[in-house]
Each structure stands twice: as structure tokens, then as C-alpha cells.
């Protein structure tokens with residue numbers, strides 16, 4: 582299902598499927614200056630094609646390779662719409678990482694790229710590298726209109742689950758860098774328009790710093806990853822459990838522990854392992 586919402590010069594495309602709604606997920610792409618920012622997920626490709634038949638964007642920009650953002654790059658390429666994206670994003674679309682059942686069920690699996698998209702740039706829309714959520718994550722910055730299309734940079738102030746491999750510490754610097762642009766408007770890929778974006782971005786950076794500090798202190802005291810997780814992020818992790826770790830609290834703890842030389846293999850082991858460091 583594709584719901585079109587107007588924000589004046591920005592059109593929000595709220596994308597969901599029966600399955601994604603049942604799992605309480607949706608994602609948004611945006612149309613601005615005739616350019617599509619992100620492309621939705623594979624399972625709603627038919628809805629996107631129907632919309633594209635009426636509104637043909639001159640190009641598309643993609644924030645990162647995750648299937649709910651880059652899921653229809655192949656469809657756009659087949660229609661001859663050029664796509665601007667980082668080399669690493671294209672690499673990960675061409676050679677997709679295996680994803681868990683939870684993500685496949687929610688978003689669907691992209692077909693292999695039959696046609697490589699032609700490159701695309703827009704003079705007023707800049708892709709800014711903001712790694713953290715993923716190594717290839719970018720935001721789209723419209724300096725003239727003081728507007729950020731944030732992809733998955735924000736999502737919320739206190740986000741207690743993450744993908745494996747996210748760089749939690751790294752997110753602090755990029756959140757502050759984007760806040761320093763002083764955006765007047767910020768469009769999040771899941772939450773839509775964010776009120777008071779600079780304040781929200783800085784609040785998220787501060788919250789992450791506090792969480793990282795608490796995890797580091799417990800780790801220095803020899804706590805196991807499991808105990809740190811329960812103490813810092815709260816007990817229980819339903820999403821982590823059913824996604825088999827794909828969207829899990831544990832990934833936040835492991836990202837921080839990896840940064841202080843306590844690898845993933847230490848997670849949840851007895852204090853013997855900690856003592857052997």
C-alpha cells in the first residue's frame with residue numbers, strides 16, 4: 582500500500598504491506614524537486630510501479646542498501662530512471678548480504694539487479710556520508726531549503742534495538758554533524774517529518790553517549806554482555822527474540838563492547854572469559 586501525503590514541496594510516500602503492517606513496520610520514500618529519495622521495499626514494488634506510471638521522477642537518490650530503502654532500485658533502473666547512490670551501496674545491492682527470515686517476511690527479497698542504474702546527481706541535493714546505522718549510510722541534504730532526508734539516521738531518540746554490525750559510537754558524531762547543518766526540516770524514513778530536528782538529533786546523540794558510558798562502566802566491572810543488556814537497556818527483548826538477533830538490544834551492547842576490545846564472542850559468557858582479557 583502506498584499513501585501519498587503532501588508537505589508542500591515535499592511529497593511523502595508511506596509504504597507498507599499487509600505483512601509489514603502486521604509486524605508494525607512501514608517505511609517512507611520522498612519526492613522532492615522531481616527526485617525520489619529512497620525506493621521502498623521489494624514487496625511493494627507493484628504499488629511503486631503504479632505510482633511511477635503517473636509521476637515519473639527525473640532521478641532517484643538512495644540513502645543506504647537496506648531492503649526497505651533500496652528495494653526497488655532494479656525496478657527504477659529497468660524503467661530507465663537514473664539512481665544516485667554510493668559505490669558501497671551499489672556493491673551491496675549487487676551482492677546482497679543474507680538477511681534473516683524476519684526481514685524477508687516484512688519487506689520481501691529484492692530480485693538480482695538485471696540492469697545497472699545509470700548514475701544520477703542533482704545540483705541542489707547532496708548525499709552526505711553518515712556511517713553508523715550502516716557503513717554506507719547517507720542523508721540527503723537540500724541546503725537551499727534547509728531540509729534533511731535522514732534515511733535511518735534518527736528513527737527516534739531512545740532506540741533500544743539495532744542491526745548486527747551497527748556502529749553505535751559512530752552515530753554520535755554523525756548526529757552532531759547533521760545537527761550542525763541547522764536543518765529547518767527533517768524527514769525520517771520511518772517517522773516522517775520530525776519537529777524541532779536539531780534538538781531531537783542532539784538529544785539522540787546525548788542519549789547514545791550516556792548508554793555507551795553505562796555499558797563501558799559495567800564492562801570494566803566485569804559484567805557479562807547479557808547482564809549489561811538487562812541493566813542498561815531493560816529486561817526482555819521480544820523483537821530480538823523473534824528476529825533471531827536481527828533487530829536486537831544485544832547488538833547495541835556488542836557494538837560498544839567490540840569498540841573496547843571485548844568481541845562478540847565474549848557476549849554472555851561467564852566472568853572467566855572477562856578475567857582472561
Ligand SMILES: [Zn+2]
Pocket residue numbers: 645647714733
Ligand atoms: Zn536501514
